Amino acid sequence: MSAVEIVQLGNPVLRVVATPVTEVGGIETQTEIKAMQAALASTQGVGLAAPQIGISKQIVIVASRPSPRYPQAPLMEPTVMINPRFVALSEEKEKGWEGCLSIPGIRALVPRYTAIEVTYTNIEGHAVQQQFDSFVARIFQHEYDHLEGKVYLDRVEDNQDIVAESEYFKLIV
Numbered sequence: 001m002s003a004v005e006i007v008q009l010g011n012p013v014l015r016v017v018a019t020p021v022t023e024v025g026g027i028e029t030q031t032e033i034k035a036m037q038a039a040l041a042s043t044q045g046v047g048l049a050a051p052q053i054g055i056s057k058q059i060v061i062v063a064s065r066p067s068p069r070y071p072q073a074p075l076m077e078p079t080v081m082i083n084p085r086f087v088a089l090s091e092e093k094e095k096g097w098e099g100c101l102s103i104p105g106i107r108a109l110v111p112r113y114t115a116i117e118v119t120y121t122n123i124e125g126h127a128v129q130q131q132f133d134s135f136v137a138r139i140f141q142h143e144y145d146h147l148e149g150k151v152y153l154d155r156v157e158d159n160q161d162i163v164a165e166s167e168y169f170k171l172i173v
């Protein structure tokens with residue numbers, strides 16, 4: 001498979017609501033998921049949504065792992081989530097740093113629910129229910145926003161919470 005390009009902010013596909021997947025086991029869906037996995041593997045990202053490779057469908061991958069981009073990230077098995085939904089398990093939100101492969105070079109503090117319950121269809125077509133907290137819950141909410149045509153900058157409460165990535169790396173060490 002040739003290299004998959006990550007769609008950048010300004011591309012309209014990042015601003016539309018993604019369509020639910022109807023045929024999870026279909027060859028088209030499976031091919032799209034493989035393209036997403038390949039795209040994510042070629043980056044230091046911790047998650048990816050289908051619209052980020054130009055596919056306006058409700059598929060995300062959550063793949064927390066420590067990297068130079070996110071040194072504190074916990075390690076988890078990369079998880080493909082089809083048609084995901086979530087509910088907050090408490091009203092509590094916490095500000096934390098986020099970046100996005102579609103918006104290179106900057107980071108911002110974003111308020112997110114600290115504990116959530118997610119339901120989705122997995123790659124084998126089975127319904128799954130899972131609870132996530134802290135950083136993994138944050139990744140999920142970030143990727144879910146992409147399916148709604150939102151990006152994390154839309155949720156920043158104060159422009160002063162936006163920094164250049166070079167400054168962010170000074171802040172976290």
Ligand code: NI
Nearest residue numbers: 099100101102
């Ligand atoms: Ni993103």
